[in-house]
Every structure is written in structure tokens, then in C-alpha cells.
Amino acid sequence: MPDSFAALDVETANADFGSICQIGIVTFTEGTVTDIWQSLIDPEDDFDPVNVSIHGIDADKVAGAPRFSDLAPRLAELLVGRIVASHTSFDRVSLARVHEKYGLSPIDCQWLDTARVARRAWPQFARRGYGLAPVARHCGIEFRHHDAAEDARAAGAILVRAIADTGLGIGQWLTRVNQPIDVRGVTDLKGNPDGELYGELLVFTGALSMTRSEAAVLASHAGCDVAVSVTKDTTILVVGDSDIRKFADHDKSSKHRKAEELIKQGRSIRILSERDFLALLHLDS
Numbered sequence: 001m002p003d004s005f006a007a008l009d010v011e012t013a014n015a016d017f018g019s020i021c022q023i024g025i026v027t028f029t030e031g032t033v034t035d036i037w038q039s040l041i042d043p044e045d046d047f048d049p050v051n052v053s054i055h056g057i058d059a060d061k062v063a064g065a066p067r068f069s070d071l072a073p074r075l076a077e078l079l080v081g082r083i084v085a086s087h088t089s090f091d092r093v094s095l096a097r098v099h100e101k102y103g104l105s106p107i108d109c110q111w112l113d114t115a116r117v118a119r120r121a122w123p124q125f126a127r128r129g130y131g132l133a134p135v136a137r138h139c140g141i142e143f144r145h146h147d148a149a150e151d152a153r154a155a156g157a158i159l160v161r162a163i164a165d166t167g168l169g170i171g172q173w174l175t176r177v178n179q180p181i182d183v184r185g186v187t188d189l190k191g192n193p194d195g196e197l198y199g200e201l202l203v204f205t206g207a208l209s210m211t212r213s214e215a216a217v218l219a220s221h222a223g224c225d226v227a228v229s230v231t232k233d234t235t236i237l238v239v240g241d242s243d244i245r246k247f248a249d250h251d252k253s254s255k256h257r258k259a260e261e262l263i264k265q266g267r268s269i270r271i272l273s274e275r276d277f278l279a280l281l282h283l284d285s
Contacts (some may be wrong), residue, residue: 004029005083005112005170007156009148010094011055014048017090018097020068021047021057024149025078031160037078038149040065055146069102079109083170087132087155088115112170114155114162116177121162126181132158167207167240176211189216195223197280203230205255206240208274215274222281230258230269237271244273 007026013019021043027035040057042065052058084107086092092111099106118125118135125135133145136154139161143154163169168176191198202224208215215238216226230237237259243252252260259269272280 004034005085005156005159006079006109007085007114007152007159008079008091008095009086009151009155010091011057011146011148012051012094013043013045013057014051016045016097017094018101019043019045020094020098021062022055022148023071023075024147024152025075026149026152026156027078028156028160031163033153033156036149036153037074039071041071042067067102068098069104072099072102072104076107079107082109083112083174084109085112085114085155085159087113087135087151087158089113110174112159112174113177114158117159117162117173119181120176120179121166167242168211172209172211179211179213189220189226191220191223191225193223195221197236198223200224200235201233202226202236202238203228203234203255203259204238205230205253206243206274208238208240218281218283219277230255230262232262232267234259234262234267234269236277237269238274238277239271241274244271 005028007028009024010020011022013021020041022038022040024036024038026033026037040062042062044067047058084092089111092113096106098104115130115132115135118130120126122135122138124138129135132151132154135158136143139158141154141157141161144150159170159173162173191200197219200223202219203226204212204215219226219238224236227234237255239253239256243256256271259271263269263271
């Protein structure tokens with residue numbers, strides 16, 4: 001589960017990204033919602049009927065609401081120095097535009113796009129259908145769409161689910177979202193003939209401390225051919241440290257169980273923890 005992060009969503013009065021009329025920020029700690037903050041905002045701008053038809057906020061509803069500049073100190077308290085999750089880059093750009101609009105300094109935070117997370121966490125969303133509603137539906141997340149706090153909560157819950165499903169921590173996701181969606185092309189690698197492990201055929205399983213592509217590159221540099229699946233030709237299976245200690249068959253990955261079955265059949269396969277794998281590569285320090 002991740003450490004604390006904030007999830008954010010905004011609604012705008014019109015096509016101008018700086019016309020924020022509602023903002024919601026939801027704080028997550030260890031995968032649980034610990035704070036919800038939301039406010040209507042007077043955008044000091046016109047309301048487009050198209051936007052109103054989406055979120056239901058109009059000039060009458062924001063009458064007497066604070067301007068964004070009035071709320072800027074509160075936003076800084078909630079966001080500065082945090083990882084801030086939002087679904088697509090719309091909210092990040094909107095926040096930048098409204099800060100420009102009022103001559104405010106941008107908020108110093110790390111943005112994490114949960115749409116990019118979803119596209120890498122679940123293959124069915126890699127190319128299409130990765131909007132907030134369908135991804136939330138896949139994750140079993142119920143929410144009221146186009147309400148800023150509700151959308152923020154859904155985006156944060158998607159990130160929590162992706163962490164649980166993939167084993168990648170929030171820090172790893174900050175890196176993973178900037179890598180290619182399909183990393184299989186760099187997972188099947190040929191080993192360096194000069195590496196000390198040349199001739200080994202290695203497969204990874206479980207939650208690693210790095211991405212599979214990063215681990216595959218390290219293994220290939222050491223001489224290993226790297227494959228996706230365990231076969232009779234596999235010689236090394238590297239298991240994530242937290243998974244290596246799972247003793248019940250149903251708790252082990254299918255790759256782990258297959259490797260053990262092949263060992264029973266007489267195949268020479270060495271099962272290593274990630275820590276021991278890194279030690280072989282002299283990277284354990």
C-alpha cells in the first residue's frame with residue numbers, strides 16, 4: 001500500500017482551463033481516505049451551457065463562493081510537497097492556468113496521472129477506454145461522476161487498486177508512467193556473452209523493487225537470457241522478496257508453481273529471491 005498522497009479534481013465553467021468553478025482534494029494514507037476537502041469557486045468568468053450540462057454548476061450556485069486566489073493558501077497546505085494524483089493531465093493544466101490567471105506561484109508537488117497508471121496496470125485499458133468512469137467500474141469503485149471530490153476520490157482509489165494489483169509502490173509508479181505501456185519488448189532479452197551468468201535462462205515473478213524491464217536489463221547485462229514464461233528450459237526463477245516466503249501453493253504465482261513442478265520432474269531450476277539475485281549481480285549493497 002502507498003504512503004500518503006492527495007488526489008485532486010476540478011470542474012471548469014467553460015472551455016478555458018483556468019475557469020475553475022469547483023475543486024476537490026481527497027487525502028489517502030496507506031490506501032484509506034483520511035480527508036476530503038471541496039469548495040465551489042467563483043471563476044470570475046462566463047458559464048458555458050455545455051459545461052453546466054456536465055457538472056450542473058452555474059453562476060447562481062457559485063454566487064458568494066470564494067475566488068481561487070482566496071483558496072490558494074488552503075491548497076498549498078494540502079498539496080505542497082505531496083504526490084498529487086489526478087485522472088488525465090486536465091486537472092494539472094487547469095491548476096497551472098488558474099495560478100497564471102491570478103499571478104500566483106505554482107504549487108510544488110509531484111503529479112501522478114492515474115489514466116497513465118491504468119493504461120499500464122491493466123491491458124484492456126492500454127489503448128482505449130481508460131476514462132475515469134470505465135476504469136472505476138472495472139475496479140468496483142462507486143462514485144458520483146463530475147463532482148470534484150467524488151472524482152478525486154475515484155482517481156485515488158484507482159491508484160490504490162493499481163498498487164495492489166501490480167505490486168508496484170507509488171514511488172515506482174512515478175517512474176513507470178513515463179515508460180512505454182508495453183514493456184514486453186524489453187523483457188525478452190538476450191544475455192551479454194561476456195556476463196558471468198551467460199547461458200542462464202531467467203524468468204521474473206512476484207512484486208519486485210523495480211520494474212520488470214529494469215530487472216530484465218540488469219539480468220541481460222549479467223549474461224542471462226530473459227523470458228516471460230517458465231518452461232523446461234528455464235534455469236533461474238527470480239521471485240519478489242515478499243512472495244518468496246509464501247509456502248501455500250495457492251499463494252504462489254503460477255510461474256512459481258510451474259517451476260517447482262518442473263524441479264520435481266528433474267529439471268534444474270534455481271529459485272532465488274530478488275535480494276539473492278541482486279547479490280549475484282553484486283548489487284545487493
